[in-house]
Amino acid sequence: MTTDLHAVYRDLHQNPELSFEETRTAAIAARHLEGAGFEVLTGIGRTGVVGVLRNGEGPTVLLRADMDALPVLEDTGLDYASVNVGVMHACGHDVHVAGLIGAAEQLSAERGEWRGTLIALFQPAEEVGGGAQSMLDDGLYERIPVPDVVLGQHVGPAPAGALGAHPGPAFASADSIDITVYGRGGHGSRPETTIDPVVLAASIVLRLQTIVAREIAPRDTAVVTVGRLVAGTKNNIIPNHAELGLSIRAYNEDVRTRVIAAVERIARAESAASGAPEPLIEYAESFPVTVNEPAATERTSAVFRKAFGEASVLDPGQVSGSEDVGLLATAAGAPLVYWILGGADAQTYLAAASAGTVETDIPSNHSPFFAPVIDPTIDRGVAALVSAAREWLG
Numbered sequence: 001m002t003t004d005l006h007a008v009y010r011d012l013h014q015n016p017e018l019s020f021e022e023t024r025t026a027a028i029a030a031r032h033l034e035g036a037g038f039e040v041l042t043g044i045g046r047t048g049v050v051g052v053l054r055n056g057e058g059p060t061v062l063l064r065a066d067m068d069a070l071p072v073l074e075d076t077g078l079d080y081a082s083v084n085v086g087v088m089h090a091c092g093h094d095v096h097v098a099g100l101i102g103a104a105e106q107l108s109a110e111r112g113e114w115r116g117t118l119i120a121l122f123q124p125a126e127e128v129g130g131g132a133q134s135m136l137d138d139g140l141y142e143r144i145p146v147p148d149v150v151l152g153q154h155v156g157p158a159p160a161g162a163l164g165a166h167p168g169p170a171f172a173s174a175d176s177i178d179i180t181v182y183g184r185g186g187h188g189s190r191p192e193t194t195i196d197p198v199v200l201a202a203s204i205v206l207r208l209q210t211i212v213a214r215e216i217a218p219r220d221t222a223v224v225t226v227g228r229l230v231a232g233t234k235n236n237i238i239p240n241h242a243e244l245g246l247s248i249r250a251y252n253e254d255v256r257t258r259v260i261a262a263v264e265r266i267a268r269a270e271s272a273a274s275g276a277p278e279p280l281i282e283y284a285e286s287f288p289v290t291v292n293e294p295a296a297t298e299r300t301s302a303v304f305r306k307a308f309g310e311a312s313v314l315d316p317g318q319v320s321g322s323e324d325v326g327l328l329a330t331a332a333g334a335p336l337v338y339w340i341l342g343g344a345d346a347q348t349y350l351a352a353a354s355a356g357t358v359e360t361d362i363p364s365n366h367s368p369f370f371a372p373v374i375d376p377t378i379d380r381g382v383a384a385l386v387s388a389a390r391e392w393l394g
Contacts, residue, residue: 003032005102005382006374010080012094016069016087019125020134022047025067025097029122032101036108038120041143045135051120052144053108058116058394062147062332063103063385064325065096066126075368091365092155092343095372097122099153099341099381106386115394117145121328129174129285132327141332149296150329150336151388153381156316157362158342159349160373161380163304164314165339167297171290172223172249173256174322179204179244179267180280188236198231200274201242204267205229208246211262222259223249223320251289251318287322293335300337303391304384316340321365337388341381343372 008028017025026042029049033040038051047067074081074088082088104120125131158164181204183197205226216222228245232238246263250256267279304313319340329336342349344362352361363369 003101003105005098005378008101009094009098009374009378012097013078013089014080014083016082016084016089016094017067018071018087019068019128019131020046022067022124026122026124029067029097029101033104033120036105038104038108044140044143045124045131045138047124048131048135048138049122050140050144051104053104053111053118053120055111055117056115056394058114059148059392060117060119060145061389061392062119062121062150062328063100063389064121064123064150064152064328065100066093066123066131066325067097068093068125068127068131070127070366072366072368076371078371088368090367090370091127092370092372093126095155095341095343095377095381096153098378099385102378102382103385103389106382107389114390118389118393119144119147126324129287129322129324132324136327136331146332147334149334149392150325150332151300151385151392152325152338153341153384154323154338155341155343155372155377155381157344157349157358157364158314158316158340159344159346160342160377161308161346162312162314162342163308163339163380163384164316165292165297165301165337166315166317166319167292167294169251169289169318170292170338171319171321171323172251173253173289174285174287175248175256175260176284176286177246177248177260177263178282178284179246180241181244181267181271182241182277182279183239183274185240186238188238191238194238195274195276196238197240197242197276198238200270200276201229201231201244203274204244204270207266207270208263211259211266215258215262216255220255221251221318222255223247224259224263249320249322253289256289287324288326290323290326290336290338292337296335296337300339300388300391303387307383307387308380339384341377341384343377345373
C-alpha cells in the first residue's frame with residue numbers, strides 16, 4: 001500500500017522536535033524503512049537513522065534528509081501547525097523527511113530496474129551544526145557501506161516544483177563565536193574608577209565592521225554579524241563584563257580563516273586598548289563551506305532537466321545559509337550534489353517577483369510564517385530524489 005506522504009508531512013510538521021531530540025521523527029523514519037525492506041540502524045549519532053538496501057553489484061548512493069526543528073513560535077495559522085509551543089519546523093526539515101521516506105519506498109518497489117546499494121540517511125541536529133559529525137564520530141562508515149555519491153535537497157522560498165543546484169561552493173560556511181569582555185564595574189556616577197565593558201563592547205562591534213569593508217577583497221564574500229550584545233543590570237551601574245554573539249559566513253576556507261583571525265585580533269586589541277583583561281573567546285556551532293562537485297552537479301542537473309523540463313531547473317547561485325551535509329561526502333571521499341527544492345506557491349511567488357516584493361511577501365526559512373505548500377512540493381521532492389538516485393545507481 002502506498003504511503004500517504006502528505007499525511008506524513010502534516011504529522012511531522014505538527015510534532016516538531018529540536019536537535020538531538022528527534023526520537024519520534026526517527027521512529028517514523030525507521031518504521032517506513034523497515035516496511036520497505038531496508039536493513040535499519042538506529043541511534044547513530046544519538047538519534048540518527050540509516051536504512052541500507054542492497055540490490056546486487058553496483059554503485060552505492062546515499063540520500064540524506066535532516067530531521068530537527070527550530071526553537072521558533074509558529075505563526076502560520078495552519079490547521080496542522082505545531083502542537084509543541086515554541087518549536088517549529090521553520091526550516092522545512094519535515095519536507096526533507098517526508099520526501100526521503102517516499103523516495104526510499106519508491107526505489108525499493110523499483111528494485112528490478114536498478115542495481116547497487118541505496119542508503120537512506122536521516123540525520124539529527126543539522127541546525128546546531130553537529131548532526132553529521134556526530135554520526136561520523138559514532139562510526140557511521142564502519143557500520144554501512146561507504147557511498148560513491150551523496151545526494152540531498154533543501155526546501156526553500158522558490159516556486160514549488162523548481163529545482164536548482166549550484167556547482168562549486170554552494171552554501172556558506174558558518175561559525176558562531178561568543179566573546180566575553182571584562183572590565184571593572186562600579187557606580188555610573190564615577191566612571192573614572194571603572195573599566196567600562198559596555199564601551200569596550202561597542203568599540204569591538206564597530207571595529208568588526210571593518211573586516212569585510214577593509215580586509216576582504218571585493219571579489220570575495222564574507223558576513224560578520226553581531227546578533228547578540230548583553231551587558232549590565234541597571235542604568236546607574238557599570239557592569240563587570242559584556243557578552244557578544246557573532247555569526248560569520250564565507251564561501252572560501254581561506255576567507256573564513258582570515259575573518260576569524262581578524263575577529264580574535266580585534267577583540268584582544270580593543271580589550272588591551274581599554275586596559276581590560278584578555279577576553280574569553282568561545283566557539284559554538286560551526287559549518288564548513290558546502291561544495292557541490294561540478295561534474296556530478298551537472299550530471300544530476302541534466303537528469304532534472306530531462307525529467308522535469310528546462311524551465312523547472314534553475315541555478316540558485318550561492319546560498320548564504322549553511323549546511324553540514326558536506327561532511328558526509330568529505331568523510332567518504334565522494335562527490336556531493338545538494339540542490340534547492342522550491343516550496344512557495346508558484347503564483348504567489350511570481351506575483352511577488354513581478355512586484356519586487358519577494359523579500360517581504362514570501363516567508364523564508366527560519367521565519368515563523370514559513371510554510372511550504374504541500375502540493376506539488378512533496379511529490380516533486382520525491383521525484384527529484386528518485387531520479388537523481390536512479391542516475392547514479394547501476
